[in-house]
Amino acid sequence: MNPSTEELKPWSIGGFERLVAGVERLIRFNMPGFDRLGCFSVKIDGNEMLISSDQTPIHSLHAECMVLMDRLALDDRLRAEPDQAGPGQTLDEYRNLLRAKLDPIDPGRPPLDALPHHAVPHRIILHVHPVAAMELCCDRNGGQRIAELFGGSAAWLPSGESRHQVARRLAQRFKAEQVQRSLEPRIVVFENDGILIAADAVEDFERLIDELIQRFPPPQAISKSEPDELPDAIIEWVPMLRGLLADEGALPILACDFSAGARRMTMRADFNPAGLLLHPEGQIVCGPAPMMLRLDAGLEGKAIRAAIQEAINDYRSQHDQLPRVVLIEGLGIIASSRCIDQARRCLDLFRALIQLNDRIAEPNHLSQDHLSAIARRHAALRAAQTPPRCSGRMAGRIALVTGAAQGFGLEISRHLVSQGACVVLGDVNADGAEQAGVELEKTHGPGRAIGLAMNVMSVQSVHEAALRTVAAYGGLDLLVSNAGVLRAASVKTMSERDFTFVTDVNYTGYFRCVQGLCPIMAAQHTANPSAMADIIQINSKSGLVGSNRNGAYAGGKFGGIGLTQSFALELIEDGIKVNAICPGNFFDGPLWSDPENGLFVQYLRTGKVPGAKSIEDVKHAYEAKVPMGRGCRALDVMQAIYYLVDQAYETGQAVPVTGGQVMLS
Numbered sequence: 001m002n003p004s005t006e007e008l009k010p011w012s013i014g015g016f017e018r019l020v021a022g023v024e025r026l027i028r029f030n031m032p033g034f035d036r037l038g039c040f041s042v043k044i045d046g047n048e049m050l051i052s053s054d055q056t057p058i059h060s061l062h063a064e065c066m067v068l069m070d071r072l073a074l075d076d077r078l079r080a081e082p083d084q085a086g087p088g089q090t091l092d093e094y095r096n097l098l099r100a101k102l103d104p105i106d107p108g109r110p111p112l113d114a115l116p117h118h119a120v121p122h123r124i125i126l127h128v129h130p131v132a133a134m135e136l137c138c139d140r141n142g143g144q145r146i147a148e149l150f151g152g153s154a155a156w157l158p159s160g161e162s163r164h165q166v167a168r169r170l171a172q173r174f175k176a177e178q179v180q181r182s183l184e185p186r187i188v189v190f191e192n193d194g195i196l197i198a199a200d201a202v203e204d205f206e207r208l209i210d211e212l213i214q215r216f217p218p219p220q221a222i223s224k225s226e227p228d229e230l231p232d233a234i235i236e237w238v239p240m241l242r243g244l245l246a247d248e249g250a251l252p253i254l255a256c257d258f259s260a261g262a263r264r265m266t267m268r269a270d271f272n273p274a275g276l277l278l279h280p281e282g283q284i285v286c287g288p289a290p291m292m293l294r295l296d297a298g299l300e301g302k303a304i305r306a307a308i309q310e311a312i313n314d315y316r317s318q319h320d321q322l323p324r325v326v327l328i329e330g331l332g333i334i335a336s337s338r339c340i341d342q343a344r345r346c347l348d349l350f351r352a353l354i355q356l357n358d359r360i361a362e363p364n365h366l367s368q369d370h371l372s373a374i375a376r377r378h379a380a381l382r383a384a385q386t387p388p389r390c391s392g393r394m395a396g397r398i399a400l401v402t403g404a405a406q407g408f409g410l411e412i413s414r415h416l417v418s419q420g421a422c423v424v425l426g427d428v429n430a431d432g433a434e435q436a437g438v439e440l441e442k443t444h445g446p447g448r449a450i451g452l453a454m455n456v457m458s459v460q461s462v463h464e465a466a467l468r469t470v471a472a473y474g475g476l477d478l479l480v481s482n483a484g485v486l487r488a489a490s491v492k493t494m495s496e497r498d499f500t501f502v503t504d505v506n507y508t509g510y511f512r513c514v515q516g517l518c519p520i521m522a523a524q525h526t527a528n529p530s531a532m533a534d535i536i537q538i539n540s541k542s543g544l545v546g547s548n549r550n551g552a553y554a555g556g557k558f559g560g561i562g563l564t565q566s567f568a569l570e571l572i573e574d575g576i577k578v579n580a581i582c583p584g585n586f587f588d589g590p591l592w593s594d595p596e597n598g599l600f601v602q603y604l605r606t607g608k609v610p611g612a613k614s615i616e617d618v619k620h621a622y623e624a625k626v627p628m629g630r631g632c633r634a635l636d637v638m639q640a641i642y643y644l645v646d647q648a649y650e651t652g653q654a655v656p657v658t659g660g661q662v663m664l665s
Helices: 016-027 071-079 087-099 114-119 131-137 142-153 163-180 202-215 234-244 260-266 273-277 280-286 301-319 340-359 368-384 407-418 430-444 459-473 496-527 551-574 599-606 615-623 634-646
Strands: 039-045 048-052 066-070 124-128 154-157 186-190 195-199 253-257 291-293 325-328 332-337 398-402 422-427 449-453 478-481 533-538 576-583 654-657
Touching (some): 039 114, 048 071, 066 071, 114 163, 131 340, 142 154, 234 253, 234 325, 234 332, 234 459, 234 496, 260 340, 398 407, 407 533, 422 459, 496 551, 533 634
Parallel strands (some): 422 449
Antiparallel strands (some): 048 066, 124 195, 186 195, 325 332
């Protein structure tokens, strides 16, 4: 068990929270794409060192993510001569690091930086990549510029081909300096690889951070701007690209930048991808080069597929792999990965390195031999480790849920995200949807959910949601048409306005969503016939049996099942399954329980339940109608959703989830 935050407070060097606060202050200046990358360590005593796990992003640093290392074992490794070079050496380093863990049961994985951190004699070590530091360390004259900027308080370290070599160089450098003077807090600038700061006391650590912040102002130019308007072409082009970038049958998640700056980059006659050579992570994360794609605006359907496929084939023949970054001329930049956080990191890093290359007068590119050695070691490590991937039964899927700001829609969204999906929460209540998306991101990670304004009564609003979904994730695998309203009243007294409103949302709104979003799914299937998608309408038991004094709602839901069956017959040729789920009453949701406009209040007011004198009377009356004695819950609906998504041989069905209240015959 790793030490808790409380247990770390008695350190003579100070509290862990104070150290983390200092780290957080500095990583705000990290270059985009490097916001996750970095390493932090603290030597507790002469024989133990805590270091941040390589599974935890530096911006999520906390006590439980630290791995406890045996410095005596690390010292043995540091003194040992490497048996071989290249991938074998990297595997040896990795295996020896695992052996140097003091708690073998701890699942935390030590980073390869553990050996360099051990080699530095100071107690507190942080390795990060501020933009201004990258501008220095990636410059051919970087060593000279560092000397001019910091004088003797900073050291320049030429790049090494392995962490073992870097550790030895650091140890030699600090040993030589100790001979000349007493050990002082230090800044080490690595050629092409950011900066390391080292101190023994919290106060010195904080002082170094203050000094760097003063010298390294926040980055101005390396940023992403939102596009003013998303072009309609992305609804077909981008999902088709996604289908053709499938790896071992799995469609990727795409991170997209359609901003004006990205469009300009794709149209530059002098575009040079050499920025990927500025840092070891450049080609590891972004691939050897971007794929350039030019599409004629007049192309449609299979002609677009053919053009994209030809470009991918040419790229594979040249680089022996699928592209991770695609530049579509005049449209924008797209990064591809199995997880949204990896795709976003790839996009951020690519854009930042290209811009960084433009800003440096004499960029110092890593040699191809150096890059090849890095790539071989990375491949060896990848084979030895289990790479972190999105997990869950919906991992890698993109879903859009309508009516997602509350009730069933919000619960469905939560479940989908918890099972690995990227989810777009659409709702006419834009603030509620956006806030729900923010909360899901806090729980499950950046990019995993977004909330947006979506009014199913507006064709334009649905179209905007389709564009935003593609811009966020590159496609769509599951549409959950959940938005619905209810106005309970007798046919004798219901206004035509209320009847039209209920029908427009529950029936016509379902049609608008399918019409506006199925082209995304169809484009994926055109590109990749094995790519199937799902549309699921959250219907109601009132779509299976009539509902007394609730004719507008039941009529729209009955009609929804007719639409489901009809859409299923038509859209299966596009690889889209269409089904409906007919839940029983969700008594705990706002539709029923809202104290002002919930159905319990409405039914009490209209006298729908004879003899009922209170909301509790109405609720008990409805619970008594259910053989299982309770209302429907979100998990009940989710089990049906998972069944329909997993089932490859089911379409056009209406699945009751009613606790036995409605039984099909």
